[in-house]
Amino acid sequence: MTGLQDRLTPAQVEEFGRELDALRQRIVDDLGEEDVEYIRKIIKTQRALEVTGRGLLFAGFLPPAWLAGVAALSAAKILDNMEIGHNVMHGQYDWTRIPELSSQRFEWDTVAPAENWRHSHNYIHHTYTNIVDKDRDVGYGILRMDPAQKWHPYYLGNPVYATLLALLFQWGVMLHDLEVERVVKGERTWAENVPVLRRIVRKASRQIGKDYVLFPLLTGPLAPLTLLGNASANLVRNLWAFSIIFCGHFPADVESFTEEETENETRGQWYLRQILGSANITGGPLFHILSGNLSHQIEHHLFPDLPARRYPQIAGEVREICERYGLPYNTGPLYKQLWSVAKKIARLALPGKPGPAATVDPERQLRAA
């Protein structure tokens, strides 16, 4: 199997890094009013959907109103989570110096507090992408998502855990920040978790208070229906977010890395790892927006702090660069990527190496050589 570092010669890697740097700079220089107008439009849409959804649930005794309310609220939660929250908190709009769009101040409509997530996601996951034992997103500390993770009978439950994680995704993300598996291994102390936990309790109680207490109470006799509606919207968002996010790094063919091969990486090598470790999803413009443009996971991982609306604009160029350097550019429709992830989850429940799909195909090796 081709190691990470023997894909390209040192000179090639350097040139490749320079090309991506130049691409990035071109976009940075072009940032302006349009980008701010775009995100403001999305925010406006999100708020409108939310207000509409909450409003319709006041008429939740009419089944069409209830359904429409849940649909609007689900869409609002998806937008808040994906295209707004995730991207704003990546610092994609920090250059605007607009406080509402500041990565440090934004808080999203999910139980995971922004501050915890910024550490686990922006810092840990985006720095150590797909490095087994360093990137805690590999399996989220629950699943076996890579053959390099040592098998244990516990992993027989892989498909069950994955299903639960999909259903309860926001809670999984919230607990993820506690790094429980590192506490168990003795790499982290509970004392270090006190501030993390305090933020979790505060944030989760507000979210629960809003969705499961206050809004239901406000609808009086409809309280159970409203509660069910809010729970459904959260569920829809959980399933959607899980699907999009798991398609980002876990379809077959996406590679993972060891700590040794990623030591002392240059900028170019870091770019290389981001491309090999990510996968895109194909789809139309609305699909990209609802996925927070994480359907352009490759572009996102190369340039996590560029406004996400720019990813589709540069995807063609990134793909062309990959082709020129003989690098894979993993992409496919949602159903295909999801199926690939599901197969991996099932296969890795059992010991042993996965099937041939996850190894590097010889043709790609040839092209890289």
Next chain:
Amino acid sequence: MTALLPRRVRGLVSLAEALLTPHGADRYLELVDPMLVRREIRGRVTAVRHQTPDTVTFTVRPSRAWQGFRAGQYVRMQVEIDGVRRTRCYSPCGAQGSDDLEFTVKADPNGLVSRHLQDTAVGAVVGLSPADGEFTLPSPRPDRIVLMSGGSGITPVLAMARTLVAEGHPGEIVFLHYSNTPADALYRAELAELAARHPGFRVVNAHTHARRGGDLHGLFSVAHLEKAAPWFREAETFLCGPAPLMAAARELFENEGLSAQLHTEEFAAAPLAFDTAAAEGRVRFARSGRECDNSGKPLLEQAEDAGLTPEHGCRMGICFSCTQLKTAGRVRNARTGEVSGEENEEIQLCVSVPVGDVEIDA
């Protein structure tokens, strides 16, 4: 402000906030009308005029969180230019207590914001901060007052003049204003009108680049002051203007032993000098995990060199937009020379230079 509301209303407000968590009510209200925000202050431009070709004067009606200002203070005004929010300090020049705020901004050929503001249109919305600054009239008011300004430094001083006239100040007031030529003189008609209305108030127009059309000509001098307000030694003087005028006035008052009677507002700080050769230590930006060698430049620039984009405004130590928590190490304030090593202290990045290792929570 919330504390002033009746309990029932306060209850409703906190219920609304709980329902609108995590974004808060303002983020919804502003979509209906940007002026509806409760916590932030915004202002809508209600009138615009151009007194001279390179200045703009506009009136702003502030939103309800505005708590007023004292004549001479400034506010931080925020405008968005090509998607980026910029902050600059301007002094409202109306009388203290007026409902609307009036601003006059001179276009600086290199000034991004001041040039942008020249195109301000009625209906535009700007961001505002609460009023700030120590350059204010003492109370009780001094009997004799010299108000002195140069160019667009007129704004805080004009606010004082209008306030004193509105209060019916019983003493003597002289307003000595410097402009290049009569055509550049701001508020000439308004000042003449104030003088006509108020017996103790006199206006002296000085022109540095014209020999005609004013009361005094040439640069500021003790002779000017003697002519304008022969009693200036028994008065309190309030001055705001360009650096050379400020320096000349300071020197004069010091020679006369009157420094305590001169009150000034720095409206364009002199460029700061930094010793970049002797820098040592490392700078750590804890939240972003970035680290670099101390280059001896202000921390704001070092942070930007390291790829961060900390909030800032004036970049010269006036507006406090760039304040961040310093968690370890010592910094020198480049304006005062003061070295401070307190832990967990808020510092202004744009005027703080690290002395050795420093850690900033940014």
